[in-house]
Amino acid sequence: MNWRKTFAIVRREYVEKVRTKAFWVATLLIPFLFLAYIGIQIVASRKTGGERHLVVIDRTGTMFEPLRRELAEVEAEQRQASATTHGPHWTLTQRPVSGSLDETKEQLRKEVLAKKINGYLVLDPAGLAKEKEEVEYYSTTVSDYIALNQLERAINRVRMREKMKARGLPADLAGDLEKRVDLRAFKVTEKGASEEKGAGIIAAIVLFFLMYSTFFMYGAQVMRGVIEEKSSRIVEIVIASVRPIELMLGKIIGIGLVGLTQYFVWSIVAMNLSLPGVAAMVSGGDLGVPHLPLSMLGYFMLYFVLGYFLFASVYTAISAPFNTDQEAQQLMMIPIVLVVGSAAVYPAVINNPTGGVAVFFSLFPFTAPLVMFLRTAVSEPPAWQIVLSIVLLLLTTTGLAWFAGRIYRVGILMYGKKPTIPEILRWVRYSPGKVAQPATRPS
Numbered sequence: 001m002n003w004r005k006t007f008a009i010v011r012r013e014y015v016e017k018v019r020t021k022a023f024w025v026a027t028l029l030i031p032f033l034f035l036a037y038i039g040i041q042i043v044a045s046r047k048t049g050g051e052r053h054l055v056v057i058d059r060t061g062t063m064f065e066p067l068r069r070e071l072a073e074v075e076a077e078q079r080q081a082s083a084t085t086h087g088p089h090w091t092l093t094q095r096p097v098s099g100s101l102d103e104t105k106e107q108l109r110k111e112v113l114a115k116k117i118n119g120y121l122v123l124d125p126a127g128l129a130k131e132k133e134e135v136e137y138y139s140t141t142v143s144d145y146i147a148l149n150q151l152e153r154a155i156n157r158v159r160m161r162e163k164m165k166a167r168g169l170p171a172d173l174a175g176d177l178e179k180r181v182d183l184r185a186f187k188v189t190e191k192g193a194s195e196e197k198g199a200g201i202i203a204a205i206v207l208f209f210l211m212y213s214t215f216f217m218y219g220a221q222v223m224r225g226v227i228e229e230k231s232s233r234i235v236e237i238v239i240a241s242v243r244p245i246e247l248m249l250g251k252i253i254g255i256g257l258v259g260l261t262q263y264f265v266w267s268i269v270a271m272n273l274s275l276p277g278v279a280a281m282v283s284g285g286d287l288g289v290p291h292l293p294l295s296m297l298g299y300f301m302l303y304f305v306l307g308y309f310l311f312a313s314v315y316t317a318i319s320a321p322f323n324t325d326q327e328a329q330q331l332m333m334i335p336i337v338l339v340v341g342s343a344a345v346y347p348a349v350i351n352n353p354t355g356g357v358a359v360f361f362s363l364f365p366f367t368a369p370l371v372m373f374l375r376t377a378v379s380e381p382p383a384w385q386i387v388l389s390i391v392l393l394l395l396t397t398t399g400l401a402w403f404a405g406r407i408y409r410v411g412i413l414m415y416g417k418k419p420t421i422p423e424i425l426r427w428v429r430y431s432p433g434k435v436a437q438p439a440t441r442p443s
Contacts, residue, residue, distance in 0.1 A: 005243075005246050005250075006246045006249050006250045006253075007250070008250070009246060009247055009249075009250020009251065009254065010250045010253045010254040010257065011254070012250070012254065013225070013250060013251055013253075013254025013255055013258075014254045014255075014257045014258055017221075017254075017255070017258045018258060018261060023258070023262075026262075027261075027262045027265050027266070028265070030266070031266055050088050050089070051088065051089055051091060052088040052089065052090050052091065052118045052119070052147060053091045053093065053116075053117045053118050054090055054091065054092050054093070054117070054118060054119055054120065054121055054151075055092075055093050055094075055095045055108055055111075055117050055119075055120040055121070056092055056093070056094050056095065056120070056121045056123065057094075057095055057096075057097060057101070057104060057105075057108075057120065057121070057122045057123065057124075058094055058123045059097065059101075059122070059123060059124050059125060060123050060124075060125050060128065062162065063123050063155075063158055063162070064092070064094045064123075066158045066161065066162075067092065067123075067154055067155060067158050068090075068092045070153075070154035070155075070157045070158055071090045071092065071150065071151070071154045072090075073154075074150050074153050074154045074157075075088075075089065075090065075150060088144075088146075088147050088150075090150070090151075093117075095108070095120070101122075101124075105120070105122070105138070108120040108138070109138065112138065112139065112140055113140070118139060118140075119137060119138055119139030119140075120137075120138050120139075121135060121136070121137050121138075121151070122135060122136040122137075122138075123135050124136070128159070133159065135155060137151065157178070160177070160178075201350070201377075201378055203296075204296065204374060204377035204378055205346075205350075205374075207296070207300050207373070207377070208346060208370060208373065208374050208377075209343070210266075211300065211303070211304050211307065211369070211370060211373065212339060212342065212343055212370060214259060214262075214263075214304070214308075215307055215308065215311050215335075215339050215369075215370075216336070216339065217259075218255055218256065218258070218259045218308060218312070219308075219311045219312055219314070219315040219335060220315070221255050221258075222251060222252060222255050222312045222315045222316055222319070223315040223316070223318060223319040223325075223328060224319075224325070225251055225255065226251065226316060226319040226320060226408075227319050227322065227323070227324065227325060227328065245405045245408070247408075248316055248404065248405055248408045249401075251316075252309065252312045252313070252316065255312070256305065256308050256309065256312065259304070259308060260301070260304075260305070263301065263304065295376070296376070296377050299372075299373050299376045299377070300373060302390075303368075303369040303370070303372060303373040304369070306368075306369055306390065306393045306394070306397065307368075307369025307370065307393075309397050309401070310365065310366070310369065310393060310396060310397045310400060311335050311338070311339065313397060313400035313401045313403075313404045314334065314335045314338075314400060314404070315335060316404040316408055317400070317403060317404035317407050317408070318331045318332065318334065318335070320404070320407050320408040320410075321407060321418075321419045321423075321424050321427075322418065322419075323418075338366040338367070339370075341361075341366070341367055342361070342367040342369075342370035342371055343370070345357060345358075345361050345367070345371065346370075346371070346374060349361070349362075349371055349374050349375060349378070350374070350378060353374075353375045353378050353379035353381070354379060354381075358371065358375055359385065362375050362381070362385065362389055363385065363388060363389050363392060365392050365393050365395075365396035365397075366396075368389045368392065368393055369393065372385075372386065372389045403428060406427060406428040407424060407427050407428060410427040
């Protein structure tokens with residue numbers, strides 16, 4: 001094998017893609033589009049408040065005024081606790097029952113539909129006397145969980161104070177009973193213990209899904225590049241000066257370097273703006289700005305490279321026998337299922353990074369790049385497991401690269417009908433000097 005020719009192919013693949021305007025537009029634009037998307041969500045969540053005019057039918061005769069005060073307190077607490085999620089400002093009006101309760105509710109229903117009020121609340125002693133206490137809330141929409149949470153919390157506070165007063169307990173005891181204990185979590189490592197906040201985990205998940213998406217993107221680029229060169233017959237000219245295996249490795253390495261270049265640019269943006277800002281904003285400002293250790297970024301780059309070569313070999317083996325994207329679709333589900341399998345188990349890995357599910361999928365070669373990276377980001381796996389996952393990945397990638405190379409050297413020059421799986425497997429056993437099993441039939 002002539003590595004000089006291989007590196008010439010690498011340079012050609014890399015330069016061709018990096019010099020395009022589309023590459024730099026995507027590289028520079030994607031981080032800012034991502035931030036803009038998060039920013040729009042945050043602005044939208046702040047705009048979910050506004051004014052809510054609520055009519056209250058208080059048949060208890062005691063809950064209206066305390067409820068109005070409690071809603072104001074709950075609203076102030078939520079605004080103080082979260083910088084991004086704000087509920088509405090409530091305006092409460094008491095409405096006496098006119099005629100029967102059903103007639104009053106029917107009148108209020110018409111006012112809601114006419115948009116004179118946003119909704120109405122019925123505080124009925126019969127509902128509050130049930131084993132599972134309940135009140136009724138009516139509105140044109142009941143999907144605003146922030147507003148409903150505010151209202152429900154205020155009603156429960158009022159009920160707690162009423163029950164305490166009925167039993168002769170001091171009313172200010174309710175505030176003490178509602179106080180919560182904050183659990184400070186410290187991550188224990190070989191270097192000591194450090195406080196772990198949710199923003200760091202969010203940053204790890206963002207990197208996880210970034211790697212997840214780019215496996216699809218760069219794998220598809222490898223497949224498309226092979227099929228385009230084959231369909232345009234350019235490969236016939238190239239093969240005259242380089243061996244098929246040299247061309248295959250050159251394409252895989254060149255496109256992989258393009259991905260690393262994009263990651264380098266995105267890492268600069270992430271370190272200075274994107275990930276700390278996104279994680280802090282998503283966490284509502286109370287989880288802190290994440291610290292991205294060099295070890296996390298190091299594992300990220302390591303497992304991206306290992307995972308990329310693994311899946312690039314799969315995509316190359318899939319694309320070499322076929323002449324169009326449509327023909328290759330029948331086997332495209334193979335790498336898709338393997339990558340999606342990693343995303344399917346990530347909640348289990350987050351919840352129990354040392355459990356059996358996490359350990360198995362972090363060692364299984366086709367899910368190891370994503371799952372083991374996530375384990376290293378949220379915990380500290382034993383060194384032997386990390387080394388074993390790397391060794392298994394290298395062995396699997398070597399085997400797949402050999403398998404893909406055997407298919408590539410024959411399939412890259414085959415045209416005509418779509419080959420069958422048995423024909424493709426026969427190409428693997430083909431040796432120079434023997435007649436290959438062609439995909440075309442002589443006419």
